[in-house]
Amino acid sequence: MNFLESKTKENLARAFAAECQDGARYQFMAKSAKADGFSFITDQLKMLAKNEMAHASRFYQLMLKNLGNTKEDNVPIEAGYPFEPPELSSSLQSASDIELYEAKNIYPAFAKIAKDEGYAEIAEAFLLIAKVEQTHHLILQAFADMYKNNCMYKANSKLLWKCSNCGNEEERKEAWLNCPLCSYPQGYVMIPQQKIQQS
Ligand SMILES: [Fe+2]
Ligand SMILES: [Fe+2]
Numbered sequence: 001m002n003f004l005e006s007k008t009k010e011n012l013a014r015a016f017a018a019e020c021q022d023g024a025r026y027q028f029m030a031k032s033a034k035a036d037g038f039s040f041i042t043d044q045l046k047m048l049a050k051n052e053m054a055h056a057s058r059f060y061q062l063m064l065k066n067l068g069n070t071k072e073d074n075v076p077i078e079a080g081y082p083f084e085p086p087e088l089s090s091s092l093q094s095a096s097d098i099e100l101y102e103a104k105n106i107y108p109a110f111a112k113i114a115k116d117e118g119y120a121e122i123a124e125a126f127l128l129i130a131k132v133e134q135t136h137h138l139i140l141q142a143f144a145d146m147y148k149n150n151c152m153y154k155a156n157s158k159l160l161w162k163c164s165n166c167g168n169e170e171e172r173k174e175a176w177l178n179c180p181l182c183s184y185p186q187g188y189v190m191i192p193q194q195k196i197q198q199s
Contacts, residue, residue: 004067008119009063011110011113012063013126019053022095023053025082028044028086030046032086039164039184039188040191041088041143048136048140051136062158078097088147096141099136107130111127142195143191155173158172160192161192165184166179176189
């Protein structure tokens with residue numbers, strides 16, 4: 001099939017736009033998290049934003065590769081994107097929902113179309129990126145639940161908490177309000193992986 005007339009060309013453009021916007025939204029959320037004192041969450045959001053830019057780059061490269069010598073000045077797409085306040089109280093949940101939708105619906109559907117149209121490499125990229133979006137969904141959902149239940153820094157059993165500023169570690173049920181070593185506030189405490197996975 002001629003790439004210019006393929007559905008895959010439009011899907012790649014849509015996916016590129018979606019990844020750029022996901023990345024931008026995570027940067028806005030990171031700023032909001034930082035302002036609220038959630039430094040560890042800020043770092044996590046920045047990492048997610050970086051992932052999204054890497055996905056955007058992969059889609060962009062695939063577009064260029066498949067266009068070959070053909071130049072496309074403008075690829076029209078029809079798609080909707082959310083515009084929501086970056087405050088963690090609502091944005092963590094909606095970001096989690098968007099990731100799940102990308103992981104379970106959008107990218108698998110785009111992969112199937114790409115495969116049917118004969119673009120195996122693009123189909124594989126959609127599937128690999130869908131897998132990453134699923135892990136993003138799980139992280140964001142865990143943070144959203146912890147935020148909602150006000151238990152970001154509490155656990156039912158002893159966990160190993162670590163200060164992201166000075167590296168001080170301590171096993172306890174609840175993270176310190178101020179680090180005993182560097183006095184940095186609770187927002188710098190790294191939420192243990194175990195707690196994220198249990199959430
Ligand atoms: Fe992504
Ligand atoms: Fe993502």
